[in-house]
Amino acid sequence: MPEQFIVNPSDSISGITHVPGDKSISHRSLILLSISEGVGNITGLLESDDCLATLEIFKMLGVVINRNKDNSYTVHGKGLYGLLKPKNKLNCGNSGTSMRLLCGLLSAQNFSSELIGDDSLSSRPMERISSPLTLMGANIKTSSKGTSPIIIKPSKKISAIEYKMPIDSAQIKSSIILASLYARDNTSIIENISTRDHTENIINFLGGNIENNNNMVTVNPRNALLSKDIDVPGDISSAMFIIVGCLISKNSKITLKNIGLNKLRIGGLEILKMMGAEIEISNLKNYGPEQVGDINVKSSKLNGIKIPSNYIASAIDEFPIIFIAASLAEGKTILRNAEELRHKESDRLYAMSEGLKKCKIENKLYHDGIDITGGKISGAVIDSFSDHRIAMSFAIAGLVSKGTMTIMNTENVSTSFPDFFKLTKDIGLNIDRRVI
Numbered sequence: 001m002p003e004q005f006i007v008n009p010s011d012s013i014s015g016i017t018h019v020p021g022d023k024s025i026s027h028r029s030l031i032l033l034s035i036s037e038g039v040g041n042i043t044g045l046l047e048s049d050d051c052l053a054t055l056e057i058f059k060m061l062g063v064v065i066n067r068n069k070d071n072s073y074t075v076h077g078k079g080l081y082g083l084l085k086p087k088n089k090l091n092c093g094n095s096g097t098s099m100r101l102l103c104g105l106l107s108a109q110n111f112s113s114e115l116i117g118d119d120s121l122s123s124r125p126m127e128r129i130s131s132p133l134t135l136m137g138a139n140i141k142t143s144s145k146g147t148s149p150i151i152i153k154p155s156k157k158i159s160a161i162e163y164k165m166p167i168d169s170a171q172i173k174s175s176i177i178l179a180s181l182y183a184r185d186n187t188s189i190i191e192n193i194s195t196r197d198h199t200e201n202i203i204n205f206l207g208g209n210i211e212n213n214n215n216m217v218t219v220n221p222r223n224a225l226l227s228k229d230i231d232v233p234g235d236i237s238s239a240m241f242i243i244v245g246c247l248i249s250k251n252s253k254i255t256l257k258n259i260g261l262n263k264l265r266i267g268g269l270e271i272l273k274m275m276g277a278e279i280e281i282s283n284l285k286n287y288g289p290e291q292v293g294d295i296n297v298k299s300s301k302l303n304g305i306k307i308p309s310n311y312i313a314s315a316i317d318e319f320p321i322i323f324i325a326a327s328l329a330e331g332k333t334i335l336r337n338a339e340e341l342r343h344k345e346s347d348r349l350y351a352m353s354e355g356l357k358k359c360k361i362e363n364k365l366y367h368d369g370i371d372i373t374g375g376k377i378s379g380a381v382i383d384s385f386s387d388h389r390i391a392m393s394f395a396i397a398g399l400v401s402k403g404t405m406t407i408m409n410t411e412n413v414s415t416s417f418p419d420f421f422k423l424t425k426d427i428g429l430n431i432d433r434r435v436i
C-alpha cells in the first residue's frame with residue numbers, strides 16, 4: 001500500500017543504537033550456506049524484503065531454512081550439487097543482488113530456471129552479468145533490452161575465465177565467482193578498483209580458496225564448502241543515514257553499535273570525514289570473516305569537497321545521503337565518474353537532483369555526477385522514485401528543513417531497513433507515517 005513519511009524538524013537527536021544486519025552479507029550468507037555441506041546458523045540476518053526474496057528462492061530450490069525462536073536462521077546446506085529444479089519462476093522482487101548473484105549460481109546447475117523482478121528491477125541492466133557468464137559457457141538469456149526476465153538453461157560445461165571487469169561492481173564479480181566454483185580450473189577476475197569482498201570472505205570462511213593479489217581475484221575451485229555459523233554485522237549503509245542525521249543536527253551525539261567496517265565498505269565514512277565530520281571508531285574487532293566496531297558521531301560543521309573518484313566503489317550506496325550532507329555543508333561538493341548511480345533502484349543522480357531542487361538546494365547535474373552548493377534546506381513534497389535510499393535520505397533532511405518534508409512512496413524502505421521508522425523516531429526524529 002502506498003505510504004508516506006512526514007518529517008518535521010527536531011532540536012537534536014541522540015542515543016546508543018544498533019541498525020539491522022548488513023544486506024550484502026545477509027544475501028551471501030543465505031546463498032553460500034545453501035550450497036555448503038552441513039548445517040549453519042545465521043544470526044543477525046537482515047529480515048528485509050530483498051533478503052527474504054533470496055531466502056524464499058532457496059526454499060524453492062529445495063533448501064530447508066528455519067527461523068528460530070531467537071530470530072536466528074538455520075540453513076540445511078544441500079552442497080554444491082544438491083539444489084533442486086524450482087517449480088515456479090524465481091521472484092527477486094526489487095533486489096538486484098539476488099538476481100545478479102543467482103544468475104552466476106544457477107548458470108552452473110543441471111536444471112532450467114527463470115528469474116523475474118518488480119518494475120524497477122526489470123528495467124536494470126543485466127547484460128553486464130549474462131555476458132561474462134556466456135563467456136564461461138553458460139546458457140543464459142536476458143530480454144531483448146538486456147533486462148530480466150532471465151532464462152537460464154543447463155549448459156554442457158562451466159569453464160574458468162580470465163575476466164577484466166568493465167565496471168566496478170561487486171555484483172558482477174560475485175556472480176562470476178559463484179559460477180566459477182563449478183569450473184575445473186582457476187578463474188581470475190581483474191578489478192580496476194576493489195569492490196566489496198564479502199563473497200570472497202565468506203567462501204574462504206567456509207573452507208574455499210579465493211586469493212586477491214593487486215586487484216586480481218583468483219578463485220581456486222574446491223569440491224565442497226563446509227557450513228559454519230555466520231554472524232551478520234550491522235549494515236554500514238543503513239548506519240550512514242543516522243550518522244548524517246547526527247552530523248547535520250545541532251547538539252547531537254549518537255553511538256551505533258556493532259557495525260560492519262569492512263575496508264571496502266567505508267568509503268562513505270571517509271568522505272564525511274574529509275568534509276569535516278567528527279566520527280570515531282571504538283571496539284574494533286574481528287567478527288567471523290568480517291570486522292565490526294562502534295561508530296561514535298557528533299554534530300559537526302561540514303565543508304564541501306571534490307569527492308575523490310577512488311572512493312566511489314566503497315561508498316556506492318551512500319551517495320544519496322552524502323548529497324544531503326553536501327546540501328548542508330559550506331561551499332560546493334563535486335562528484336564525477338559516478339554514472340553507475342544512474343543504474344541503481346532509481347536513477348539516483350536524477351532523483352536526488354530533482355528532490356534537492358524542490359528543497360531549494362542549488363545543484364547541477366552531469367551525466368556522471370553532480371555539483372551541490374550547500375545552503376538552507378526547505379521542506380517540500382519529495383518523490384522517492386520508489387527507491388529506499390532516496391526516501392530515507394530526504395527523511396533525514398527533514399530533521400533540519402525549514403518546514404515539513406513529505407516523502408512519497410516510502411514502502412520500499414522495507415527492502416533494506418524495515419526498522420527505519422521506529423529506530424529514527426526512537427532517537428528523536430519527528431517522523432510520522434501515513435498509509436494512503
Ligand code: S3P
Binds near residue numbers: 023025170172316
Ligand atoms: C551490492 C553491490 C553494489 C551495491 C548493491 C549491493 C552487493 O552494486 O550498490 O546495493 O551486495 O554486491 P554493484 O555491484 O552493482 O555496484
